[in-house]
Amino acid sequence: MHFSHIFKSRINVLSVAFALFLAFFSLNAAAQALPDTTVKAENHTKIVAEEAKEKKFDITAYILHHIADSHGFHMWGEGENSVSISLPIILWTDNGLVTFMSGDFHHDSEGKHVVEKNGQRFVNHHEKIYYASATANEHGEFVEVGAKHKVANLAPLDFSITKNVFTLIFSGVILVILFVNVARSYAKRKGKSPKGFQSLIEPVILFIRDDIAIPNLGAKHEAYMPYLLTIFFFIWFNNILGMVPFFPGGANLTGNINLTFVLAVLTYIITTVKANKHYWKHIFWMPGVPVPMKIFLAPLEFLGTLTKPVALMIRLFANITAGHILVLALLCLIFVFKSIFIAPVSVVFVVFISMIELLVGFIQAFIFTVLTALFIGLAVQEHGEH
């Protein structure tokens, strides 16, 4: 492929990233084993377990809580004493639109605090908004929890400005300000060498154009440059923002499968809409093979067009989530060993992993952009490669 030379210099980096990726899977698998034991413990002694749960540190729940989306930006503290930034909750209920602030739940995400609005009652159960039950269950939760923690209550459509949505808008605003400014400095210093932030951005823009767009799209690259640039900077910026542990960072936006799904779908739509006759012919009526083979290949090739965006979606999501889990897991070592002396080790490891994550953040943005360019390139190129 055209872009293989780009990877050569990064092969070491990629192998490191791959090793880390594997490490994450083994860690995650180990963490998966935990919930069962906690569930059993709960069943045996309910009240004691409640207290024990406070003391026993559940790594899986802790990590998953931190990488999941939430209503409200938690800053510090626990339970009722925690300080968090309240975010708007927007619900499309059976009776129309309902809005209130997440602060109305009083930091409750166990479904114990009911918010009444427009004659409807809502609870926040593990950051999902449900219609509250009439009465509380034995744990004081206004939801009916069935087997395997499944909640039986109905849920309104949730269009809240969650932590991720807030970060999404925030990063969008920052990117617009940054790049409109860069564009302005281009206008101001017309024909001159770049200066300041402009000179930081220009090599990246040229890199995307010369090493990603042109090798894959050839003469047609200009039309796709805006999309490639937007997707690259959006992913890169959010990957880095996700590494910042406090407000306005801290959200795991690019490690959220919903966002990567949207990005992958956009790439898929562009690929499909822009694809030429040649591309479709190669999918549904492969030239140069016997007719039965053509019929056999068509569904496979069609499936291939779908697996490409799915791979895009999973790759970004898994890599970024893996990084977050790794950092959190290393920090959790302190609580697992219940010793302050583990802290230096954890911190050193976390700093090390964070450095690598910064690199991975760039590489993933790069790979997403390269593959997007490649998929579009395959769809729009004039002559197929045989």
Add this chain to the structure above:
Amino acid sequence: MDLFNPSIGLIVWSTIVFLLLFFILAKFAWKPVMVAIKEREQFIDDSLNKAELANQEMARLTAQNEDLMKQARAERDEILKEAKKLKDNIVNEAKTSAHTEGAKLIEKARIEIENQKKAALAELKGQVSTLSLDIAERVLRSQLDDKAKQQDLVTSLLKDVELN
């Protein structure tokens, strides 16, 4: 698992925000930036081309100048050579003409001298003869006072004549 739960809210929001971001950036950032970069690259290429052309022109001019210099030097040498030749000719000619002129003058002078000499000699001859006659007359006058002596003289004279 929570991680894979679809969230319609986030999907809708990210679609809206990303598309907005894309259109805003495409119109207000990427378009001017890409155009500016392209223009600048074009300008740099043009400038480099121009510099290259200027260099070539410069080299050409230098070569031309050198040629001109060489030509001029050759011409100068030629002219100098010719001048020298001319000078030599003139000098030689002058020399020969001076020689012949001198020779002529000398010849003339010689002839003149010869003539003068001849005239002088002729005059001298005349005077000598007159003088001789005077002397002879006086001698004769003194001698011929005596008859005997006259006789002697005539005999001696006659002896000398001897009919040669």
